[in-house]
Amino acid sequence: MWDAGGTGAASGSDFLQLDTADAPVGGLSDWLAGRLREAISDGRLPVGSRLPASRLLAAELRVSRGVVTEAYRRLSEDGHVAGRGRKGTVVVAAPLTAPPSSPATAATATGALFAGEPGAEIFDALRAAPARVDLSPGLPDLAAFPRAAWLRAERAVLGTLSASGFGYGDPRGTPALRRAVANWLARNRGIRADPEDILVVAGTAQALTLLARVLHRRGIRQVAVEDPGSLGARQHLRDGLLETPPVPVDSEGIRVDALRATGAPAVVLTPAHQFPTGVVLGGERRRELIRWAGEGGLIIEDDYDAEHRYDRPPVAALRSMLAEQVCYAGSVSKLLAPALRVGWVLAPPRYRDALLDAKRYADLGNAALPQLVLAHLMESGELERHLRLLRRRHRHRRDAMIRALAAHLPDARVHGAAAGLHLMITLPGEVADRDLAAAALARGVKTQPLSWHAQRPHPPGLVLGYAANTPTLITEGVAVLGEVVREFVG
């Protein structure tokens, strides 16, 4: 019996029904790590339970002890288990992915998901679809969430908060978090901001919805978007009754001449790491954009993953150069966890009051406790520490994905891998990328087709997140993509 309580001595492996006869030749450690990962994923080895001593498990399976320690090392590298000294090796995080579904379920989900135009519920449906490997973009390594630091900060907050802090608060956000965000933006994004001008919101999604409302009420009916560009952002704008004329993106970023030609008075941009192509906005384009903005254009800067970079220097936010014409939005979704639903907006002065009214009517302001906990983590240096840890892990995972793509998809072109949490591949030929995504999902690998994020014609492509997955799963997932592409492209 496995010991789920974490106190008694762990012993055997009967519960797992391990049989080394199932293992491929020469791949015992890989095989064992895979079986243990499954057991952690489906709850047979819950978080907090202890793995058997390597000596015991090796004896039971009749393998060398090195096979077991190597399997444990891989699980540890993946962040699923951790050595706890005399307590042995303990499960600390379950894999992100759901257990593999029955083929019937997967086929149904697949059919519904990638047929037709994606609707409002598309990301929920994709999230709910079962898969062995989830390569959806947009998530950092969630297993690295600093649970202990969060709890320590929460204790500190609850120990000092006055009773009135539990009442209705300032709809702009708590003063402590607005100060912490101003300092964070100065240190990490080159932006000088007065805490009084920062509006705390429930993530970039809310920022876009509030802004869409304000712009619509001021008579604006069009907000241009990058193409390809985020489907989610486009959906939020359209829900706000705004048209979203597409503006092409090339290797230097958005084509400002084409933006000008749309006649739209505002544009949503991802200058530091364009979504989904990963392009950095070039210097000449920045100067052109500044001219466009100087003539009255509004830039909505979605700085969604700018803190994550690997092989290149940081790219300053447009907001740092152009405060009067840029509405800047950022969040902790890619820094810590989307589940926190905390972000911030720095609006140009002429939109500030209207945006505050919109936030007030939306929800009277974000919840206070998580804001105060986050302020603690930001001001204590804990968040920067976490970011450094993420950068090391993510780079490692990014490298694993690039190696796997070279091995399994040698004809794919890789885009935008120098930064962020995802990369994009484009493929030769005429195949519909939704069919690729559907076929991959049917085999347990979740991706997003480039066509979800494009309004104009484009080569077939897939958007692949690497940050939330272990190198082992990434390699496994990309191998499946390789099989699928070979079948379709031939």
Next chain:
Amino acid sequence: MWDAGGTGAASGSDFLQLDTADAPVGGLSDWLAGRLREAISDGRLPVGSRLPASRLLAAELRVSRGVVTEAYRRLSEDGHVAGRGRKGTVVVAAPLTAPPSSPATAATATGALFAGEPGAEIFDALRAAPARVDLSPGLPDLAAFPRAAWLRAERAVLGTLSASGFGYGDPRGTPALRRAVANWLARNRGIRADPEDILVVAGTAQALTLLARVLHRRGIRQVAVEDPGSLGARQHLRDGLLETPPVPVDSEGIRVDALRATGAPAVVLTPAHQFPTGVVLGGERRRELIRWAGEGGLIIEDDYDAEHRYDRPPVAALRSMLAEQVCYAGSVSKLLAPALRVGWVLAPPRYRDALLDAKRYADLGNAALPQLVLAHLMESGELERHLRLLRRRHRHRRDAMIRALAAHLPDARVHGAAAGLHLMITLPGEVADRDLAAAALARGVKTQPLSWHAQRPHPPGLVLGYAANTPTLITEGVAVLGEVVREFVG
């Protein structure tokens, strides 16, 4: 020196500059309790610091020890200090109110606050106005917030949550909280609900805003409201481009004949404890409403403080009788703390999907951690325990307010004091209640004038919250109101 660290021995009172010569004859304990409360409020006695031993303080002030222990007893009853055995008496919560402002500031705030029609920022402005006693309605006893239980539940959540729990979640809310809310509604409000049908939102304010959006997009342009009725609810509806025809409320609740006469297809109601009058919707009116709803009318039931009742049996929610025609909204703002920004909506089937889309576009769903912590408190019985504690405290405070009103405002009529967190008084004569509220605020007592919450002519009145205040402060505040009214009414 006072000991702020909580470990050394507390000694003297030099820091407070106490001089018993300032005390009124026969009121030494009162006076001492008041001075200590000021010191806690302005930070000289921070939370966590220890009061001097009663024996020592009595000796220093040259009063009997009973004077000191009586003062400590009052602070303890108010929830500001707690006996900690051998550690002595420790400050555990600061008073809710800000320190008294300079007369100049108060005068400015007063002038701006109660002049003209209240705008979007009115409640923020009222909250920010300095006052010694805050009798604004709408808050439970915030000093009673179960900090230790919250932290314990948070630790349990962080110890077991899977990594994927930190990702984007179900925009309807976490399954755990939806289950807990369904159970809560069954136990406390007589409502049978499937957890699948519950939508977790950021408080009743968000519920109204989302619903206003859905109704407007379905072509609805009018939502009737009770009169008098909540200014905040009316503002949210109007921001959603809906007209809010007023329907009179009498001693049996809303006048359904008058509702019918407006022709509005929907109405916002507070049946269990009408805001602000405190009237309970009578049986005959319920039957009339059910007939009106049966003809196609939509009832939006704002069940804002129904769990709090003192001298009467619980009143079942309209939703429990009429699931198809009632959109039910509740929250933890009055149960725990508005700062949590968590509430729930149970929509009729025909609005469910549209409301979910609205929530998704609003913010992709509430933050996950606080939902899971709250689910823990609900399912463990902790929240019901808290509610019992609040009921005892609130009843005591309600009684203190009624006694103080009898003493200081014998001509005032008291409404709706059998339940809830506030009561309403109306006054004889022709005085403008905004002038009363302004004059009271200038003297350090915050209230809301009835006219904020009324669209049609009405007697002058004030809406007075008692739940968030100590009996001592309530008595002090009502005494000031008595002075003000005597000056105005003569």
